[in-house]
Amino acid sequence: MKDLAVKELLYKIADDLLILGHRNSEWTGLGPILEEDIAFSSMAQDKVGQSLAFYSLLHKKGEADPDTIAFMRKAENFHNSQFVELPIGEYDFSLIRHFLFDHADYIRFSSLANSSNQEISQISKKLTGEIKYHLMHANSWITKLGNGSDESIQRLQNSLDLALPYALGIFEKSPFEEIIIEEKIFDGEFFIKQYWSEEIAKIISKTDLGLPDLESLNPIYGGRTGQHTYHLQPLLNEMSEVFKLDPTADW
Amino acid sequence: MKSLDPRITRLSIADSEARYRPQKSPEQLITFEVFLQKKENTPFEHVGIVHAPDRSLALILAKEQFSRRSTCRGMMVVNSSDVLVSPYTDLGEDVYSDGDFELSDNFKSTEASEQSYSIFHLTQRGKQHKLAGSLIAKSFGEALDKAKVQFKEDIPVLNVWLVKDHDTLSFSEDDKDIWDTLPDKFHRDVTSYRAKDRMESFKANNRTFR
Numbered sequence: 001m002k003d004l005a006v007k008e009l010l011y012k013i014a015d016d017l018l019i020l021g022h023r024n025s026e027w028t029g030l031g032p033i034l035e036e037d038i039a040f041s042s043m044a045q046d047k048v049g050q051s052l053a054f055y056s057l058l059h060k061k062g063e064a065d066p067d068t069i070a071f072m073r074k075a076e077n078f079h080n081s082q083f084v085e086l087p088i089g090e091y092d093f094s095l096i097r098h099f100l101f102d103h104a105d106y107i108r109f110s111s112l113a114n115s116s117n118q119e120i121s122q123i124s125k126k127l128t129g130e131i132k133y134h135l136m137h138a139n140s141w142i143t144k145l146g147n148g149s150d151e152s153i154q155r156l157q158n159s160l161d162l163a164l165p166y167a168l169g170i171f172e173k174s175p176f177e178e179i180i181i182e183e184k185i186f187d188g189e190f191f192i193k194q195y196w197s198e199e200i201a202k203i204i205s206k207t208d209l210g211l212p213d214l215e216s217l218n219p220i221y222g223g224r225t226g227q228h229t230y231h232l233q234p235l236l237n238e239m240s241e242v243f244k245l246d247p248t249a250d251w
Numbered sequence: 252m253k254s255l256d257p258r259i260t261r262l263s264i265a266d267s268e269a270r271y272r273p274q275k276s277p278e279q280l281i282t283f284e285v286f287l288q289k290k291e292n293t294p295f296e297h298v299g300i301v302h303a304p305d306r307s308l309a310l311i312l313a314k315e316q317f318s319r320r321s322t323c324r325g326m327m328v329v330n331s332s333d334v335l336v337s338p339y340t341d342l343g344e345d346v347y348s349d350g351d352f353e354l355s356d357n358f359k360s361t362e363a364s365e366q367s368y369s370i371f372h373l374t375q376r377g378k379q380h381k382l383a384g385s386l387i388a389k390s391f392g393e394a395l396d397k398a399k400v401q402f403k404e405d406i407p408v409l410n411v412w413l414v415k416d417h418d419t420l421s422f423s424e425d426d427k428d429i430w431d432t433l434p435d436k437f438h439r440d441v442t443s444y445r446a447k448d449r450m451e452s453f454k455a456n457n458r459t460f461r
Contacts, residue, residue: 026258030258033280033302034302035302035312035315035316036312038312038316038319039311039312039315042315042319043315126431127432128428129428129430129432130429130432132426132428132429133314133426133429136311136426136429137311140307140308140311144304144305144308238257250449
């Protein structure tokens with residue numbers, strides 16, 4: 001039971017990272033300025049690399065090899081939140097998603113750094129520096145643009161309003177939530193969400209953006225149990241297209 | 252407009268729109284000089300510039316711009332217009348022995364308060380400026396005079412940069428874990444891709460490609 005609980009935790013973390021990493025990589029070559037294009041692409045690559053670390057751990061626990069897990073599953077077998085599979089939209093949406101998701105992941109990794117599971121705590125400690133930078137980047141842009149022109153404030157506000165119900169879906173509870181917490185493998189989604197709401201409020205309060213009462217919003221769940229939007233399968237088709245040309249090829 | 256790149260096709264750009272239009276006025280953000288410290292206890296070295304709206308974002312953007320190819324444990328940025336640049340010398344002459352040069356107005360300070368200045372030396376054309384050290388002075392002029400003595404090199408210094416440390420921004424020591432995973436990123440190094448062996452074995456197994 002504990003084994004299943006750990007695997008489920010690892011899959012959802014890794015799937016979020018892979019799908020978001022892929023989405024953010026769709027900005028490569030299309031970013032607003034050169035330096036930002038490079039930074040955003042580099043962070044997307046970090047996220048895909050982080051997903052590999054978790055898929056490798058899953059492989060050690062008996063799951064398929066990382067390439068198979070990443071490229072051969074159908075949408076209904078993915079455990080990512082619906083939030084990360086949404087199309088990139090315009091840059092304001094991608095920045096807002098980057099801001100909301102990365103705050104959650106920073107808290108998640110910091111919590112997992114203290115996991116009773118040695119392998120998980122090791123990986124999480126190692127990756128904390130990477131996600132810390134991602135957060136610095138997100139906070140800087142949200143603060144800058146959130147205090148910018150009418151246009152930048154309006155765009156960010158619209159994206160924030162659209163994104164929040166999806167973002168709350170990140171914290172959809174696992175069927176194994178209690179075991180995970182009891183065994184001190186992970187502090188649980190409720191814990192992460194509490195810290196997350198405080199942290200995002202701190203940054204938003206330094207801008208001209210408004211944060212609605214999160215309790216008044218309806219979280220969009222489903223991703224963790226394989227219920228996805230119509231956006232995921234086309235993403236997977238595109239992401240796995242080259243790999244599927246010859247799954248046995250030596251790269 | 253259809254492209255080989257599916258992202259471009261998805262944007263549904265009308266063919267009539269798909270043509271190059273030169274920008275009316277070139278809009279550029281201001282530039283910041285970036286300095287990188289490769290390893291603990293080695294001097295910061297200039298690596299290039301970033302365009303950014305302000306100093307904090309300059310540091311954030313510089314991090315990814317300049318740490319993807321070399322190891323890094325520290326980074327610093329300063330607005331280009333805050334850097335005092337000496338004249339360049341010819342024929343390997345030492346800029347310090349050329350005598351005083353005229354400082355432009357923004358580097359002639361009227362205040363008399365003591366500040367920390369950092370001095371960067373270029374000792375070879377085509378290479379980058381390296382941090383020679385820092386000192387306390389009341390003006391750029393005084394800092395230059397002190398540097399001439401304090402940071403004398405055995406070889407000629409071909410160009411000197413000075414900045415007020417107050418004008419610079421670096422990552423704090425608390426954040427040095429952002430560099431932790433750099434050594435693991437082998438995929439960024441071209442030498443990690445050993446194509447030759449695979450090409451040889453492919454040729455051996457496919458007579459038509461010999």
